[in-house]
């Protein structure tokens with residue numbers, strides 16, 4: 548791909564996990580505004596359809612691909628279908644994630660397993676499914692980690708463990724696929740104004756009003772950072788992008 552081609556998002560096919568909400572939805576809409584074609588992955592069809600409507604209003608024509616990122620057959624099927632129906636895959640944005648918070652002493656094994664399966668095994672399966680398609684012409688794999696992927700916090704130990712693991716997965720993968728022209732990057736955001744972690748956006752906004760010191764990123768801020776990563780100059784690679792509320 549030439550530098551201009553790499554930076555022009557028009558016509559690019561981008562598979563987005565977690566596309567039914569928050570960051571994934573904002574990325575889908577932002578990409579549609581730039582003429583890219585988002586393929587929307589998530590477990591529940593209804594929120595994906597809501598995202599598809601927003602993408603349509605932004606001028607895009609999305610593909611809906613309901614799939615659980617912890618299910619290898621479903622993930623492989625989703626990426627293969629995106630490539631088959633849209634003709635190519637140029638990038639994978641791995642935003643699907645869950646936040647089940649609580650102290651280790653009383654943390655349920657099922658919650659630990661769900662956290663690791665979604666936040667760590669999910670990106671592994673998605674990257675594995677994306678690579679054969681991206682190898683054909685180069686492209687990008689971008690994962691959404693968290694500040695908790697670089698620093699442990701009380702109540703967030705399982706979540707932190709999954710996101711620390713994700714950072715290592717992406718660092719290792721980056722070196723494996725660089726010669727195929729695939730840029731692997733990780734976004735490391737602080738708190739974002741989404742329903743993530745079990746609190747509604749309204750509650751978060753009300754909380755932010757009570758605590759003027761608490762700042763949040765908007766999902767659109769993270770989406771813009773991801774678009775920056777998709778349009779890096781040909782000879783430049785951003786491995787990690789730390790993004791804090793301001």
Ligand SMILES: NC(=O)c1ccc[n+]([C@@H]2O[C@H](COP(=O)([O-])OP(=O)(O)OC[C@H]3O[C@@H](n4cnc5c(N)ncnc54)[C@H](OP(=O)(O)O)[C@@H]3O)[C@@H](O)[C@H]2O)c1
Nearest residue numbers: 565567568569570590591615616643644693738739741743
């Ligand atoms: N919000 C924050 O404060 C914050 C801060 C730092 C990092 N992050 C990270 O940012 C990413 C996006 O979070 P968000 O704030 O946008 O959260 P969100 O609004 O809750 O969105 C998460 C999305 O992931 C999907 N998902 C969950 N489990 C899935 C699975 N097994 N398979 C497929 N899709 C699945 C959900 O849809 P379904 O339930 O329908 O599958 C949902 O659409 C996450 O990786 C999160 O860890 C968030």
